[in-house]
Amino acid sequence: MVRTLLHVFRNTPRGREVFMQSLYFCKLTGVSIVIYIPEHTKFLMYYDNDAVQVDLDKSYLTDPGTAKEHAEDLAEKAGILPRFIKPKNFTASTLPDIPVHFDFMCCPMSIASLSAKISPGHIGPKVRRIINAATFPVIIPIPHFKEWHSLVAFFGGSVSDVKELKLALSLKKATGLPLDIFTQAGKKPKKYFEKILINSKLDKEIEENVREWYFLTKGKFQHNLYNVPHDALSILGAYDKEFVKDLIWGSTMEFVQKTLPNTLLIAGPNYIIPGG
Amino acid sequence: MMKIFKLWRYPGRIDFYRADDRLLLIQIGIIVGVLSGLASVGLTWSLGAMLDLLNSLRYHWWAFFIPAAGLMLSSIFLETIMNEGAGHGVTEVIYSVSKAGGLIRLRSCFTRLISSCLTIGSGGSAGPEAPVVMSGAAIGANIARFFNLNERQRITLVGCGSAGAISAIFNAPLTGMIFAMEVILGEWSMVHIIPIAAASVAGAETCRILEGNRIVFESSIFHISSFDIAACFGLAIVASFASVMLTRMVRGMHNISKKTPAPFWLRAAFGGAAVGIMGFVVPDALGEGYHTIHAIIHGVYMEGIGIAFIACLAKIIATSLTLGWGGSGGIFAPCLVIGSFAGLAFQRVLVFAFPWVMWSGEGCFALLGMAGMMSGLLQAPLTGLFLIVEITGSYDVMVPLIIVSALSTAITHYFEPMSYYLKDLIDTGALLRPGTDQRVLSDISIREVIEKDCISVSPDMLLKDFISMVKKTTRNYFPVEDTQTGKFLGIININKIRPYIFNTFLYDSVVVEEIMDVDPAVVYYDDDLSEVLYKMDSKNYFSMPVLSHARFIGMVSKATLLDKYRDELKAQTFHIV
Numbered sequence: 001m002v003r004t005l006l007h008v009f010r011n012t013p014r015g016r017e018v019f020m021q022s023l024y025f026c027k028l029t030g031v032s033i034v035i036y037i038p039e040h041t042k043f044l045m046y047y048d049n050d051a052v053q054v055d056l057d058k059s060y061l062t063d064p065g066t067a068k069e070h071a072e073d074l075a076e077k078a079g080i081l082p083r084f085i086k087p088k089n090f091t092a093s094t095l096p097d098i099p100v101h102f103d104f105m106c107c108p109m110s111i112a113s114l115s116a117k118i119s120p121g122h123i124g125p126k127v128r129r130i131i132n133a134a135t136f137p138v139i140i141p142i143p144h145f146k147e148w149h150s151l152v153a154f155f156g157g158s159v160s161d162v163k164e165l166k167l168a169l170s171l172k173k174a175t176g177l178p179l180d181i182f183t184q185a186g187k188k189p190k191k192y193f194e195k196i197l198i199n200s201k202l203d204k205e206i207e208e209n210v211r212e213w214y215f216l217t218k219g220k221f222q223h224n225l226y227n228v229p230h231d232a233l234s235i236l237g238a239y240d241k242e243f244v245k246d247l248i249w250g251s252t253m254e255f256v257q258k259t260l261p262n263t264l265l266i267a268g269p270n271y272i273i274p275g276g
Numbered sequence: 277m278m279k280i281f282k283l284w285r286y287p288g289r290i291d292f293y294r295a296d297d298r299l300l301l302i303q304i305g306i307i308v309g310v311l312s313g314l315a316s317v318g319l320t321w322s323l324g325a326m327l328d329l330l331n332s333l334r335y336h337w338w339a340f341f342i343p344a345a346g347l348m349l350s351s352i353f354l355e356t357i358m359n360e361g362a363g364h365g366v367t368e369v370i371y372s373v374s375k376a377g378g379l380i381r382l383r384s385c386f387t388r389l390i391s392s393c394l395t396i397g398s399g400g401s402a403g404p405e406a407p408v409v410m411s412g413a414a415i416g417a418n419i420a421r422f423f424n425l426n427e428r429q430r431i432t433l434v435g436c437g438s439a440g441a442i443s444a445i446f447n448a449p450l451t452g453m454i455f456a457m458e459v460i461l462g463e464w465s466m467v468h469i470i471p472i473a474a475a476s477v478a479g480a481e482t483c484r485i486l487e488g489n490r491i492v493f494e495s496s497i498f499h500i501s502s503f504d505i506a507a508c509f510g511l512a513i514v515a516s517f518a519s520v521m522l523t524r525m526v527r528g529m530h531n532i533s534k535k536t537p538a539p540f541w542l543r544a545a546f547g548g549a550a551v552g553i554m555g556f557v558v559p560d561a562l563g564e565g566y567h568t569i570h571a572i573i574h575g576v577y578m579e580g581i582g583i584a585f586i587a588c589l590a591k592i593i594a595t596s597l598t599l600g601w602g603g604s605g606g607i608f609a610p611c612l613v614i615g616s617f618a619g620l621a622f623q624r625v626l627v628f629a630f631p632w633v634m635w636s637g638e639g640c641f642a643l644l645g646m647a648g649m650m651s652g653l654l655q656a657p658l659t660g661l662f663l664i665v666e667i668t669g670s671y672d673v674m675v676p677l678i679i680v681s682a683l684s685t686a687i688t689h690y691f692e693p694m695s696y697y698l699k700d701l702i703d704t705g706a707l708l709r710p711g712t713d714q715r716v717l718s719d720i721s722i723r724e725v726i727e728k729d730c731i732s733v734s735p736d737m738l739l740k741d742f743i744s745m746v747k748k749t750t751r752n753y754f755p756v757e758d759t760q761t762g763k764f765l766g767i768i769n770i771n772k773i774r775p776y777i778f779n780t781f782l783y784d785s786v787v788v789e790e791i792m793d794v795d796p797a798v799v800y801y802d803d804d805l806s807e808v809l810y811k812m813d814s815k816n817y818f819s820m821p822v823l824s825h826a827r828f829i830g831m832v833s834k835a836t837l838l839d840k841y842r843d844e845l846k847a848q849t850f851h852i853v
Contacts, residue, residue, distance in 0.1 A: 002801070002824040032825040042359055044381075049421055051372075051379035055359050081825050085802065089375055089706060091368060095361030097376070099802070101721065 003031045003274075004083075005104040005139075008038060010060045011067035014109070016074065020145040021263055022106040023078040025233075028148070028175040031104060033075065035084050037067045040094045043087070047100055047133035048270070054098075054130070056108055103274065104265075105130070106139040131238055131253075131268040137167055140257060140264040148233040148263065150211070151179045154256065157193055160237030162200045164267040168235045169205055171265075178211040182228060184221045221252075225259050234262045238269070286424050301429060301471035305436040308419055309475030312412030312440030313482025319389050319404050319411075320445065320487070326397030327563065334399070340552025343562070343598075346398020347548030348541045350391040351602040355540055358387045365410030365606060366697045369438060369460055372417065374701065374708040375718070378430035379421070384414035391604035399562040401551055401594035402605025405445055409606070412441030412479075413460070432468050435461045439472045440479030446492055447483055448666035451659060452476035458656045459697065462709040492566070492667040495573045498640040500676055503633045508644060508676045511622050512683030515648025518618045519684070520691045522592050522611070523653060527699075529600025540602055547601025551594045560587050561594035565613035569646075572616045573639040573668065581624040588617035607696060611653050612646045619645020643668055644680045651681040652688030655695035660684075711849045716841055717805040719848070725805070725840050726822055726830035732757045735765055735789035739776060742788055746770065746777075753819055755828040756792045764828040766792035767821055798823050799832060808832060 007022040009015060026033045036043075038060045045052045068084060075082040087096030107127045131138050153168035155161050165181075172179040183193060193215075197203040206213075216224045228234060238253035257264055287293060293300040330342055354360045365388050372380045388407035396402050416437030420430035435456040443452025453476040457464050533543050555562040568587075571577045577584075595610040623641035626633070635641075643664050650660030661681045665671055694702050701707035708715035732755045733742060746754075754768040773791050776782055797815055799808045801824035812820060812834060819833040 002827055002829060004824070040361070042361055046376045046379050048377075049379075049424060051376060051381050053359070053381055053383075083825055088804070090704065091371060091376070092361040101723065 003029075003103040004034045005031050005106060006034050006036065006098075006102040007106045008054075008056070008060070008108040009035050009067060009071050010056075010108070011037075011062045011064070011070055012059050014143060015059070015062075016070070017143060017145045018106065018109055018141040019071065019074055020078075021141045022139065023075060023080055024145065024147060025104070025106075025139060026080050027078050028177070029171060030174060033080055033082050034102065035071050035075075035082050036087075036098060037064065037071070037084065039064065040096060042094070043096045043098045044091050045098050045100050045130070045133075047135070050129070050133040052129045052133050053095075054108065060108070100134070100136075103136050104139060105134065105136055106141060109141060109143070128254075131266050133270060134268055135270050135272045137164075137235075137265050137267045137271055140266060142261060142263050146231060148177065148231055150229055150232040151175070151177050151235060152228050152232040152262075153179065153181050153235045154237070154252075155181050155183050155193065156237075156252065157183075157188070157196050158237060160267060160269055160271070162196065162202070162237075163271055163273055164235055164237035165197075165200075165202060165206075166273050167265070167267050167271070169202070169209055171233075171235070172209050177233075179209055180211050180229070180232070181206070181213045183213065183215050184224060185215055185217045187217075190215055221255070222259055225256065228260060228262065230261065232262055233265060234260060235265045235267070237267050237271075285422065288423070288425055288429070297429060298467065298470055301432050301436075301467075302474045304419060304423065304425075304433060305471035305475040306478045308412070308416040308433055308436040309440035309443070309478030310482050311415045311419075312408070312437050312475070313444035313479035313486075315385075315389060315411040315415065316404075316408045316441050316444035316479065317483055317486045319393060319408055322389075322393045323397050323404060323564070326393060330398065334555075340549050340555065343399035343552040343555070344545045344548035346394045347400055347551075347598065347601070347603045348545040350394035350398075350400075350604045351544035352541050353394065354387060354391045354604055358383055360384070360387050365406040366459070367700055369410060369413040369434065370462075370697060371701055371706055372413070373431050373434055373461060374715070375706050377427040378417050378434045380414040380417035380434070382414070382418050385411055385418060388604060392606070395598065395603040395605050396564050398548065399552060399555060400548060400598040400603040400605065401561055401563065401565070401591060401610055402598050402603055403564050403607060403609025403611070404605065405442060405608035406606025407604065408441040408445050409438045409455075409460075412437030412439075416475075428467070431461065432471050435468055435472045436475030439476040440482075442479075443476040444479035444483035446663065446667050447480055447487075447490060448492075448663060449473075449476040449480040451663040451666050452479060454662050455656070455659045458659050459654060459695075463711070491669045493569050493573050495639050495643065495668045495670050498636050498643075498670060498673055500636055500640070500673060501634060503630075504636045504640070505676055505679065507622075507626055507635070507641075508679040509683060510626075511619060511641065511644050512648050512680045512687060514618050514622050515615060515645055515680065515684045516652045516687035516691070518588065518592065518614055518645075519611075519649050519652030519688050522595065522607075522614060522649075523692050523696050523699075525592055525596035526600050526607070526696075529596040533601045544602030547597045547603060550597045550601075554590055554594050554597075558587055558590035558594075560613075561590040564609040565591065566609065568613055569616050569642070572620050572642040575638045577620060577638070581621060581628060584617055584621035584624055588614055588621055591617060607653065608650075611649050615646035615649030616642035617645070618649060619643065640670075640673060640676075643670060643673055644676055647677045648680040648684035652684040653696050655685055655689060655698070657681040657685045711845070714806060716844045716848060717809065720805050720837075720840050720844050722799070722801060722803055722805060722808060722822060722832060725832050725836045727833060727836055728830040730755055730828070730831055732828060733768070733788050734759045735787065735792070737788045738784060739786040739788070739791070740783035742768075743777060743783065753821070753831055755821055755831075756788055757828055763826045764798075764821070764823055765789075766794040767796045768792045796821060800824065801829055805837065809834075809837070 041056045089097040214227050236253050388410040392407035413434045416433035420433040438460045439452040439456035442455045443449045453473050456472050560568045591614050619641035620638050623638050647660045647664040651657040708718050752770045756765045798821050819831050822829045
């Protein structure tokens, strides 16, 4: 079965950096890329239980005449055959509907004209709806492309984290990159997490496939994040724990996104593990 | 605490509601109806306040700037501030029911209320009904989303929101219900009717509590003679003509506006200014025009046949300018005004031409004109009929109302086969009513019907090996894939290679590459099933390969498709009793 990643292409140098991250992900994992070149600054995605409007800025409409050519060139250099989609349905004349039946999506970096805002963290609230609704994991890119040499899965013991761990294991197998696990345990003993793994029948797989488990009981979370390799693809689960707590204090995912300079792959609460 | 909250968010999982979800839908429908009613009352009050505020300014020479500013602000609010990508409210609601499982954006709960308030309050010729319907439907959709209801339940609540809104704004619960079923959902099923009726009553009651139980256009008793009945045939033609004219003019203005090389807000301002200038000559062309209908129904509108015709034409042009050039609002209220003008003009012509006949009053013909206009424009005779009966309290004109509504619908349909709300959807193939072929096909994705148990072969496989493999399988099609790249090269159809199969001399000399079909008709992973079926029918195929990124994914066959089609049809129509 061909697995696909949706990328919203921006025909600018910054868009190229993001696109290269998508291409690199596809190359490593064997996933095919589906490209949408926007003709309007917004589009709608109808998920099972939510209609999510993605608002882009005008830079996504830059030089539409060369956009396809540029995307094809970059894909060809990466050895990937791209497929372009054109919206078939429109909720309103300037509001196209984009399908949602993909296996991954690279979240468009909705940046403002102010260069100060070009940073990870800024896009957190805007992608929240997509992550919450999507049945696929969402890549949150960083402004500059760099290759990944390992995978890091953040494991906090929640249902979403277990799904995310399964995703990380499948990516480890597909890419052959070493996989590390990062746990900010706090007062919880390691046995607590191991029991979750046993209950999820992941214990043996973890033992066989994980290079290192950063199990941190001391220090602040933001300080401990220094242990995450700078060239790792970070995989996280999001938004399934404490709804009210997340709403008031913000989620761990958004904190990681704000702190780490790594490309993130987020599995939301509605993420469905293929075949699982 | 969280467990209670979670259970609360998933009421469909409570045992009590599992047996019959109508009980759940009735309860949530009432909430939706009340909220739609509040939205409607809020808009009515806001419009009243805005009209009061701006009324004293309308006598200045620069008053034409007021609608210009209103329309400009309305379009900026909708397009720039709220990023709505606006369309007609009702059309978007029908689209969501047809194509999006009743999902509507949260922001739509209030955006059209504010934008239409700016448009109508400043003098633009539009109605508050479509924005309230949009708002009510969005409230229903988002409450359904909050409670994690399924698609069918969500669509019912969209209907509840629409019904509650219409019911509240006209104080007409029956019309609200019929509008939701006839126009929004396009189906009459018990599973929808009961919650929608509850929501409609809730909407009307909310409005009655806050605004009092008033009949919108109360009229006196009309005495209908057989001459009036005969005149209905002529009035139906006039009303149809007016509705065709309005439909085409709004669309024409919209097309001109789209082609005008100016920013959207400037175009809206131009439309508003044009309406404002018109308002100097024909003040009745401005705003929603309910006061004009009151005057006509009570027989106190200005004398003269020409006046009535001019006012009718002016209202059509003003509405086209407002809605076509970027204003926000609905067509219901202008439709009622234009219909009443058409009825008035027709009655005056009759009185002039046949002065010896005792014709019914101007008010009666105005009512009939409104019904004819509504029925023609919306292609929804029941909505038109019941709306007029309820908003005027005139049950004594039922017979002529039925005649005018039915005839007007039929005549308008001849010239404009699609209703005002549905035209765009039908043109783009986005109108999918439940139980129709297109809807069933659209609800099945190609992924659901792909047969993946196909056996791929390599191009250099010997015919001998191929035949021995065929013996072990029941399949008729064998995709040929490049062994290095995995790319799809062609397909072998057993029926087409029979001469080779029975010629044993070729077994060791022919390879698969030589007998495969290198240019077979294929379908793609993203194709809609209607496209797939079209390809199959046009080329008389029963099975086709499905590709994605030049790779073979599986086969799609008519047999599998029919099985799935029947399942889907059963699922869509099981509740229709």
